[in-house]
Amino acid sequence: MPKRAKIACFDLCCGAGALSEGFRQGGATVLxxxxTDAQALATAKTHCPTGTxxxxSIEEFAESLKTLNGHPIRAANTLLAGLPCQGFSRAGRRDPADARNFLYxxxxxxxxxxxxxxxxxxxxxxxxxxxxxxxxxxLISGLRRAKYDVASRVLDAYDFGAPQHRKRLFLVAVRKGRASGVFEALRPSNDKLTVRDAFRGLPGTQERKSISHVFMKHGSRVRAKLRRIKPGGPISYRRLVWESPADTLISGHRALPVHPRHPRAISVREAARLQGFDDLFLFEGYISSQIDQVANAVPPPLARALCSALRRAGEHEKRIHGRVFRKLLPEATPGxxxxxxxxxxxxxxRRYPWRNTxxxxxxxxxxxxxQRTNADLAKTVWRDVIELCxxxxxxxxxxxxxxxxLTRRIGIRSRCQTIKELGTVIQKRHRGNVPQAFDDLLRLPGVGLYIASAVRAICFMEQDFPVDTNAFRFVSRYFGLTLKRTKAEGRQLREFLSRLVPKxxxxxxxxxxxxxxxxxxxPVKPNCSECPLRGSCTSPPARRA
Incomplete structure (x- = not known):
């Protein structure tokens, strides 16, 4: 078992420290x-007193960094950056000239x-x-010029255990390895939580000031207005729905969503639970500041999942950097x-019916x-199997x-049980949806490296390459390598060939x-005279049989 990759992070534009809190929960050391917000900083310091x-501002910090020789940031191997977003947010003015848009x-x-x-x-x-x-x-170009591999993905906190639909753009840059490997290693949560799950145990009519469960003091006219609001609604003063996740919490105004039952805005603690904070995470400052701190936060469950994926990707890089990968890597050129x-x-x-789906x-x-079946033979039962399942x-x-x-006709009756188990697992663990993450696919019945990569490439258009005997044969001939065709070599070939897949x-x-x-x-008697790669293939035709 490889040693877990260590992460030491420093949080730029940290706010209340939610992003770094999630990383801490994922096993990282927060430095x-x-x-610029003193009250948000006080919250971050309360929960990580050992950090600096x-x-x-990020401008002042970047300007003075050269003189900060002993600063903790120099011990960090991971930088977190949740830069202010008001210039991009759909809830704001979306001003392209906003100075905060250029903090990158x-x-x-x-x-x-x-x-x-x-x-x-x-x-x-x-x-x-x-x-x-x-x-x-x-930003991406600047990171690539600095010799980083960069990948981006929109992630929804709801998929990672937060009772709220909160989509955010994440960009990951890695100095060694593939950035897309981090997103491949993400493991969505099987728990799909609702507002009812989030508020369980919190009294709807009694305050608990020790955990910021304090109610807004609305006037009679406002309370009457709130009573008339139906579930859902616009961004401002929308009413939550018990059996659904919350919509995205919005900062920049004081209008938190309306409680599903009572004529009041939700409390800071209720909002924090919708973000995935536990009740031990307390917010410092005035109530108005606490509301903004919560609403601006990256949900810790999402940050924790990202940290864990970063660590798994680092472990994966160590595993695949074997002899074959090191020898092939210089060949991964644009040409x-x-x-x-x-x-x-x-x-x-070749034409097969499954290529249309x-x-x-x-x-x-x-x-x-x-699997181990001739494609033309599988074609004879494919439509009947799909019609039945x-x-x-x-x-x-x-x-x-x-x-x-049906399957007995082509001698693969033994796979019936696997197909049934596959359907059961997808229904129970993934709510009927086939997972996109490579590791999640590998945990499905009957799915190995080849099938996991094939599904990601064919269905999800990920830059992945399914490695089987065809890939081993091609790489062995084209690059003149002697391969043992082990599972370890298969992982290395997948990593190499995936880098050559077009976007x-x-x-x-x-x-x-x-x-x-x-x-x-x-496999036998290759048609070298018709091969479009014959000019660059290293194996002479006589050796390709």
Whole structure:
């Protein structure tokens, strides 16, 4: 078992320290942070008294960093940055000229000075819209010029255990390895919490001042107005719904959502629970400041999941950096990517009905049918199997005798039980949705490295490459390598070949390779004269049989 990757983080524009609190829960060491809000800093310091928390702007901090030789930030291998988002937020004015929109330039100065192993940047999804996309692109370009691999993803806190739909843009930069590997390692929570779950144990009519469960003092006219508000509604004064997760909490005004039952805005503690804070996390300052601190926070469950993914990705990098990967890595050039893309996207003649679907569940069933089975043979029963098990819900309750009668025709009756178990697990653990994360796919019945990568590439358009005997054969011939075809080598090949997958047209690229391997780079008597890569292949034709 590899040693767990260690993370020591420093939080820039930390607010109340929610992002670093989630990282602390994920096993990281929190060294401190900076912010201009004194009351928010007091909250952060209360919950991490060993850290160094300074009231300063990111501009001033970047300017003085060269003189801060013994500063704790120099011991950090991970920088967290939740820069102010008011200029991008849909709840604000979205002013492209807002000075806060350009704070990323100071972040880049700090990154270039310190060269941390990881940078985790968080902001509202509005930063990726057309009007401000150039700012995000400038940040990504700056990180890449500083020799970082960069990936971004919109994540919803609800998927990671918070009782609130809160979508945020996350950008991860890593100095060594693949940034997309961090998002691959994310493990969504099986717990889908509601407002009722969040408020359980909190009295609706009695205050508990010790944990900031204090009610707003509304006048009679406001209370009458609140009574008339129906569940849902606009951003301001929307009423929560007991059996649903909350909508995104908004800062910048004092109007927290209305309690599902009572004619009042929710308390700070109720808002904190919707963000995923436990009751031991107390907020300092005036009530108005506490409201903003909560509403501006990154939900700790989401931050914790991201920290854990960062650690798992680091462990994965250590595992795959074996002999084969180290030898192949210098070959992962834009030129090779261009040659392979052109070769694999040629028009081949194989046509199969499953190539017309992107349904993740149906592709999973397809790959189970294709295991150690000729594709043309699997084609004869595919439509009947999919008609009998069109969804995971139907598969979970399928009659095994009926399914066995179909699969017996091609000698794969033993896979009936796996198909049924697959449907059951997807229904129970994932609420009927096939997971996108690589590790989650691997935990499904019958799913190994190849099937997990195939589903990610074909259905979710992730830059992933399914490695089987075809991939081993191609790499061995093209690069002139002697491979043992072990599981460890398979992981290394996946890591290498995934770096060559284009960002668009992933599905066509993977299917194109399978046709290329079947019709050109064949196991026996390869058709070298028709190979579009014959000019760069290192193995002479005589050795390719």
């Amino acid at each position: 401190g942070g900076i912010d 928390w300074e009231r300063t 330039k100071h972040l880049l100065r700090i990154v270039k000075e310190l060269s941390p192993d990881h940078v985790v940047f968080e902001n509202v999804t509005g930063m990726a819209t057309v009007r401000t996309r150039h700012m995000l692109d400038s 090779l990517r261009k040659r392979l893309t052109a070769a694999f996207r040629r028009s081949f003649t 992107r349904n993740p569940y149906r592709i999973l069933v397809t790959e189970l049918l294709l 069109p969804s995971s819900r139907k598969a979970a309750s399928v009659d095994l005798r009926s399914l066995g009668a 668009s047209g992933v599905r066509e690229y993977v299917y194109g390779f399978l046709d290329f391997a079947a019709q050109v780079c064949r």
